[in-house]
Amino acid sequence: MAEQPLLSVIGLDKYFPLRRSLVAGFMGQPQHWVQAAQGVTFTVARGESFGLVGESGCGKTTLGRLVLGLLPVDDGAIRFDGQDVTKVDPATRRALRRQMQMVFQDPYSSLNPRMRIGRAIAEPLRLHGIVPADQxxxxxxxxxxxxGLPSSAAGRYPSELSGGQRQRVGIARALSVRPKLLVADEAVSGLDVSVRAQVLNLLDDLRRDLGLTLLFISHDLGVIEYLCETVGVMYLGTMVENGPTSQVFARPAHPxxxxxxxxxxxxxxxxxxSDETPLAGEPPSPVNPPSGCPFRTRCPDAQGMCETSPPRVTLPGGRWAACHFAAETMNAQLQ
Amino acid sequence: MVDLLTVDHLGIGIPRGSNTVALVEDVSFTVRAGESYGIVGESGCGKSTTIRAIIRLLTGKARITRGAVRFDGVDLAQAKESALQSIRGAGIGMVFQDPLTALNPVLTVGRQIAEGLRYHGQLSAADRHARMLEAMRLVGLPDPARIAASYPHELSGGQRQRAAIAIALIASPRLLLADEPTTALDVTIQAQILRLLSDLRSRLGMALVLVTHDLGVVAQTCDRVAVMYSGRIVEEAPIRRIFENPRHPYTVALLNSIPRGSRAGHPLHPIAGMPPDPAHRPSGCSFAARCPNRQTDCEAVAPGWTPDAGGGGFACFHPARAHAEVPHG
Structure with a gap:
């Protein structure tokens, strides 16, 4: 694939300051920072569905917001269609933003309850002048x-629709400005399994039919496996493994x-x-993440060398994992 | 095994105007001593309402409209509040979905865990304290003395759920009701809590009724399972049968709508349409409108219960075929 990727995220850092009392500030106590993203690097090809997976607090939602330019980055670059989103002037940024749209987790809180569905979808069409006013x-x-909604739904209010229907409206609204990239953050998490299946198939059909690129953020590994060709696994603000979903799921290389x-x-x-004992303990606080490998405090395979930053080990099949023992872990699972 | 809990033709309704809307209709099942029984279904199917009704913790205006809930020779559906008090905690414990709302934010965790002992048995304060620390160790809370003195907001989600389980277990119930106990937790923490519930059940010989929307959780935790749809149990079976040979078309459809691999390898078949509004259920089968096996008789009357050879049964006129031999789990 010599073609330039649609999205390249390179060495992205993001820290949030932890609120500090005024007194603590005067006393010269150090400012603490929450590490939301540290050195995150990955690319998404045109038309690809990329899954960002991890547990609460791993930074996957922040990463989606950074990509969309909804949050400023501290360091690193986000190249979208060849342009660094973090460095362009406001006018270009606005134009770029139209090309990347977001589908939110809860379509109820992202739709105005007093606005009919038709108006909610017409709004971005008018703002961006996508079609002439009479159309x-x-x-x-x-x-x-x-x-997959009847056109009569335009006259309804969000409260008259079911959760799955509202999510479809959220998707229609995102599609209205004809974006290239759709960032879906836990877009099916609030839905029942039967409805979730409908929305997953819809997203996949849209991607194929419209040539959309999908950045799908989820905690649900089953959903990622179903929908995404490529997966990036996040832990404590870092990406620990990246590669084709089928291979990563069949033979994970990161513990x-x-x-x-x-x-x-x-x-x-x-x-x-699974015979494997469940992972002991809970993720450490992102305020003072462990030095070296962030996972080493819970890792069953951790050794002394893990106190230094793990290397990004390139693996066959276009994969990598940030672990000293990536190749061994992956090969240990050869049947 | 001895029957521990028998739910018999339970109906639950909520008054609306001059009518009563049925939330749960004609639900019957039995939980044996020490077994793990799952109730699975989608939002609004009545699964949570059913287990809350067992210990009479229905919220709002919902009421038991008919049927019986027998536990230890007592019909809980008819029991007086004083009788219920002695059964809650010591006979039946309950764990809720969201441990943060289940815990009192202004009391220490230790005090809330020990509280149940004040109402059951005559223990001294020192003995209660010792039992509290023991319960905390049992549920795997690290450093019990420190956590006992903490407030709920100081604990992580997983620790809070462990504390909530300790509260439910402190008076040694024989039955634990768990309503989506891992839904609010991350997957690695969920694995820990499910493992804990299984361990506790085998160590304490306690029965478990687990309500969940997650078929994976049921598959890994339960001996038998009931599938609920639109206020009724539509199928019940030993755990392996439900996955290997589902008979009710809704169970079949539910299993076909969970991802099990890539779309190319295992395409999902969503269930079209929506469950009916409880206030306007059809006179026939509630699933008929969405059912691929639907025939004219389905719309006339609701199907009765057909027992299945391998245990359990289903409520359907035109079920999926039974496999020749069904291994029982």
């Missing part, structure tokens, strides 16, 4: 049908990925609960 209504109907996969309760009673 807006027609375009709204077309978008509603594209996401955290391995533990995460072993933790999923499999919907098959003949598979006994």
């Amino acid at each position: 807006v209504e027609h375009e709204v109907a077309r978008l509603l049908e594209r996401v 955290y990925t391995r533990a995460l996969l072993a933790s999923i309760p499999r919907a098959d009673p003949t598979l006994a609960q």
